Amino acid sequence: xxxxxxxxxxxxxxxxxxxxxxxxxxxxxxxxxxxxxxxxxxxxxxxxxxxxxxxxxxxxxxxxxxxxxxxxxxxxxxxxxxxxxxxxxxxxxxxxxxxxxxxxxxxxxxxxxxxxxxxxxxxxxxxxxxxxxxxxxxxxxxxxxxxxxxxxxxxxxxxxxxxxxxxxxxxxxxxxxxxxxxxxxxxxxxxxxxxxxxxxxxxxxxxxxxxxxxxxxxxxxxxxxxxxxx
Amino acid sequence: xxxxxxxxxxxxxxxxxxxxxxxxxxxxxxxxxxxxxxxxxxxxxxxxxxxxxxxxxxxxxxxxxxxxxxxxxxxxxxxxxxxxxxxxxxxxxxxxxxxxxxxxxxxxxxxxxxxxxxxxxxxxxxxxxxxxxxxxxxxxxxxxxxxxxxxxxxxxxxxxxxxxxxxxxxxxxxxxxxxxxxxxxxxxxxxxxxxxxxxxxxxxxxxxxxxxxxxxxxxxxxxxxxxxxx
DNA sequence: TTTTATTATTAGGATACCCTAACAATTTGT
DNA sequence: ACAAATTGTTAGGGTATCCTAATAATAAAA
Ligand SMILES: [Mn+2]
Ligand SMILES: [Mn+2]
Ligand SMILES: [Mn+2]
Ligand SMILES: [Mn+2]
Numbered sequence: 001x002x003x004x005x006x007x008x009x010x011x012x013x014x015x016x017x018x019x020x021x022x023x024x025x026x027x028x029x030x031x032x033x034x035x036x037x038x039x040x041x042x043x044x045x046x047x048x049x050x051x052x053x054x055x056x057x058x059x060x061x062x063x064x065x066x067x068x069x070x071x072x073x074x075x076x077x078x079x080x081x082x083x084x085x086x087x088x089x090x091x092x093x094x095x096x097x098x099x100x101x102x103x104x105x106x107x108x109x110x111x112x113x114x115x116x117x118x119x120x121x122x123x124x125x126x127x128x129x130x131x132x133x134x135x136x137x138x139x140x141x142x143x144x145x146x147x148x149x150x151x152x153x154x155x156x157x158x159x160x161x162x163x164x165x166x167x168x169x170x171x172x173x174x175x176x177x178x179x180x181x182x183x184x185x186x187x188x189x190x191x192x193x194x195x196x197x198x199x200x201x202x203x204x205x206x207x208x209x210x211x212x213x214x215x216x217x218x219x220x221x222x223x224x225x226x227x228x229x230x
Numbered sequence: 231x232x233x234x235x236x237x238x239x240x241x242x243x244x245x246x247x248x249x250x251x252x253x254x255x256x257x258x259x260x261x262x263x264x265x266x267x268x269x270x271x272x273x274x275x276x277x278x279x280x281x282x283x284x285x286x287x288x289x290x291x292x293x294x295x296x297x298x299x300x301x302x303x304x305x306x307x308x309x310x311x312x313x314x315x316x317x318x319x320x321x322x323x324x325x326x327x328x329x330x331x332x333x334x335x336x337x338x339x340x341x342x343x344x345x346x347x348x349x350x351x352x353x354x355x356x357x358x359x360x361x362x363x364x365x366x367x368x369x370x371x372x373x374x375x376x377x378x379x380x381x382x383x384x385x386x387x388x389x390x391x392x393x394x395x396x397x398x399x400x401x402x403x404x405x406x407x408x409x410x411x412x413x414x415x416x417x418x419x420x421x422x423x424x425x426x427x428x429x430x431x432x433x434x435x436x437x438x439x440x441x442x443x444x445x446x447x448x449x450x451x452x453x454x455x456x457x458x459x460x
Numbered sequence: 461t462t463t464t465a466t467t468a469t470t471a472g473g474a475t476a477c478c479c480t481a482a483c484a485a486t487t488t489g490t
Numbered sequence: 491a492c493a494a495a496t497t498g499t500t501a502g503g504g505t506a507t508c509c510t511a512a513t514a515a516t517a518a519a520a
């Protein structure tokens with residue numbers, strides 16, 4: 001059986017790999033992500049190598065083996081299913097679910113996860129728009145992309161955020177931006193790359209470049225220029 | 231924050247105290263209960279003493295302080311609320327819930343427990359008939375007693391089991407005895423103290439003395455002789 | 461009341477996780 | 491190319507958990 005700590009290491013390696021596919025997942029990256037020190041991480045990486053859960057060397061960084069990937073994607077699956085359950089069945093808010101799911105994801109009972117997954121109707125996305133792996137670990141496809149990669153005039157729908165960081169979620173609440181909102185890109189302010197949007201109520205919203213990078217949307221118009229612009 | 235291990239020690243000290251109020255909770259008892267060795271337990275007992283969570287000496291054994299009791303009763307509360315939730319909302323069976331609740335009880339979120347407690351309508355007893363402490367840690371009263379303490383002719387209702395051990399629960403299923411069943415004591419077989427019962431379908435059931443000690447019931451007749459017989 | 465089991469404790473280790481200090485290897489920027 | 495900043499590694503510890511072996515204290519039996 002894998003410890004709760006080990007599951008978090010594998011999940012972190014998975015997540016850092018997803019966030020930036022170019023950058024190698026080094027010991028320092030992981031240390032920052034997990035709020036630990038590099039020697040601590042290195043020690044664990046060596047043990048994960050011994051257990052055949054990752055491959056590791058300085059140039060390639062940490063890479064999950066098939067076995068390690070399966071564990072990691074399963075934890076991600078549990079996390080997102082619990083977030084969805086907490087949000088939809090237990091009426092927790094968008095920004096509360098992550099913390100609790102961080103704990104619930106380590107509860108080891110396939111039957112329990114299967115049950116709540118089925119109660120939810122086998123959802124494909126969690127409350128932050130993150131894809132939920134199915135039982136075989138396969139992620140649903142979606143054409144989510146950062147709002148920052150939009151062209152003027154694009155009409156899109158909010159599908160999620162790239163990190164479910166509580167501060168950011170509350171920031172969005174302040175801007176009155178919620179999941180599934182339809183937004184129109186009115187202007188891209190060249191000075192600082194911030195974006196002026198129009199919501200469904202025709203209210204004007206200005207979102208910073210940084211926030212626009214973390215807000216994930218999908219174009220609504222079939223042939224939106226956003227798709228070819230990048 | 232208390233670790234998951236520490237919570238289990240405190241819960242074990244509480245439980246061993248409830249099971250047998252005469253017997254002192256010694257290091258060896260705890261070691262057997264927790265499947266650990268006495269020196270391991272002793273080490274932890276010393277640390278719990280240092281933290282002010284228990285008092286301990288050879289003659290009195292381990293005794294929870296107010297602080298330790300509050301933690302223990304809260305874990306018991308979480309355990310029983312989760313068992314009830316798993317049983318009633320997620321359709322787990324009587325015998326499945328304990329194992330999963332052993333994990334869920336350590337999830338630290340008052341809001342989560344409050345929510346499921348409220349969804350369940352603030353239940354007073356879990357699926358095994360165990361009393362659920364309220365938010366202030368107060369246990370509901372009940373006149374549950376072992377079936378073994380019955381007189382012939384007693385009509386009683388099954389309210390629970392004294393240990394929610396999976397093997398025993400399955401044994402009861404085999405005997406077709408379930409929670410809330412109404413049973414009549416037909417005969418107490420003096421040879422081995424086993425008990426012949428009649429269920430609602432007038433089927434005859436023989437239950438061993440050992441099982442009768444673990445099966446908790448309450449008399450249905452207002453002035454049942456069981457009450458005065460003991 | 462001796463002898464015999466049971467408990468309680470101590471001593472000495474092992475493993476999982478974490479850290480600081482110090483050094484080596486790279487990468488960056490000039 | 492060279493100094494500076496960033497990363498990767500080793501060395502040496504510390505705490506929490508657990509264990510076996512051995513010893514001391516008690517309790518139970520004979
Ligand atoms: Mn999350
Ligand atoms: Mn999420
Ligand atoms: Mn239980
Ligand atoms: Mn129970």
